[in-house]
Amino acid sequence: MGIYVNPGNNAFEISRYSDIYVDKSMLISKLNTLYKTEKRFLCVSRPRRFGKSMAANMLAAYYSRGCDSAGLFSGLAVQEEKSFQAHLNRHNVIRLDVQRFLRSESELSSFIPEIERKVIAELLREFPECEGLDMCNRLDDALEQIFYQTGKGFIFILDEWDCVFRMAKEQRDMQKRYLDFLRSLFKGAEYAELVYMTGILPIKKYGEHSAINIFDEYSMTDPRGLWEYFGFTEEEVEAECRKRGVDYGEMQKWYDGYLLGGRHIYNPKSVADALTWKEFQSYWTGTETYEALKVYIDRNYDGLKESVIEMLGGGRCRINARKFQNDMTTFTSKDDVMALLIHLGYLTYDKYTGEAFIPNMEIMQEFLDAVDGPGWDGVTAALNRSEEL
Structure with missing residues (x-):
């Protein structure tokens, strides 16, 4: 058992035996159908607090041969599936949380070699019989050598894959170097049996094309067949409310409203907190949320403030989410900023009408906090009058 190669199951064990645990194990059944197929490359993007790391930990615990x-x-539901036993702890897994290698901007220049160094060190211990492996290898070369000498491939699970784009927002050379690293690791790689990559942002685009075009994208604007694994469903939340004697109607008002493929999804972290503390309020993370949201609104691209006012009044705004370049700096219109806010969880998107809107009271509160200041006096006064009426 290693940290990165064939990890253990401790992280998933903590989630599994927590007081509030909602079974999302059928995601495994979906992925088993993609194993060693042309569709084996997935990038699943969703906001913070939507269970990305829990899903990654579950997948590592299931596939890794480093644990039982x-x-x-x-x-759990997946236990009844035919494919369950065939893959349970049968695979070599490489599990990376990219954010662990990027604790500050000072590590941007060294984090890729550091990933390679640490993973190769564990590969040397895991495959001592392989000839020609040493710390001078590039990671893709080492994996290729192992595959051709042993016939054993790897399942890759990457969490926070996009933290480079969030930390190095303006450093295009750094972003390109990172994308080149991922492309060399996965494109044409026979050793890659399944790749599950998760983060907040979808894969960076240049114009209309993805920078790594081998991946199928599952996102807040187009979740495809994975929508029910992006958060808690209505049925799951209602069941948890009944179990704990919590008002489901109030839960719905505060945390429902995210539309994924026309279905309603709840923010898992906020629901779990409300169930635990029996209080309905915003559980988003204080000043970080306020400052991040305020920055984007105050830029006022192409009349963005007017659109925010409309949405604060319960309205919807048509946008073209397809033009968004999947980064945090390439904005040419308010549509791009609003598409980013959808991926960050501040807005939701109706795929069938092409409209963005504020999903619920929790997010409404964050917007109200962000516009409570100079330049928004008329807005807050109007909203206050509306609330009184």
Whole structure:
């Protein structure tokens, strides 16, 4: 068992035996159908607090041959699937949380070699019989050598894959170097049996084309067949409310409203906090949320403030989300900023009408906090009058 190569199941064990645990194990069944197929490359993007890391930990616990997870999956829905036993702890897994290698901007120049160094060190311990492996190898070369000498491939699970684009927003050379690293690692790689990559942003685009075009994208604007794994469903939240004697109607008002493929999804972290503390309020993270949201609104691209006012009044705004370049700096219109806010979880998107809107009271509160200041006096006064009426 290693940290990065064939990791253990401790992280998933913590989630599995928590007081509030909602079974999302059928995601595994979906991925098993993609194993060793042309569709085996997935990039699943969703906001913070929407269970990205929990899903990554579950997948590592299931596939990794570095642990025995039969007990953790006992009683979960996936246990009844035909493919369950065939893949349970049978695979070589490389599990990376990219953010762990990027704790500050000072590590931007060294984090890719550091990833390679640490993973190769564990590969050397895991495959001592392989000839020609040493710390001078590039990671893709080392994996290729292992595959051709042993016939064993790898399942890759990458969490926070996009943190480079969030930390190095203006550093295009750094972004390109990182994308080149991922492309060399996965494109044409026979050793890659399944790749599950998750983060907040979809893969960077240049014009209309993805920078790494081998991946299928599952996002807040187009979740495809994975919508129910992006958060808690209505049925799941209602069941948890009944179990704990919590008002489902109030829960719905505060945390429902995210539309994914026409279905309603709840923010898992906020629901879990409301169930735990029996209080309905915004559980987003204070000043970080306020400042991030305020920055984008105050830029006022192409009349963005007017659109925010409309949405604060319960309205919707038509946008073209397809033009968004999937980064945090390339904005040519308010549509691009609003598309980013959808991926960050501040807005939701109706795929069938092409409209963006504020999903619920929790996010409404964050917007109200962001516009409570100079330049918005008329807005807050009007909103206050509306609330009184």
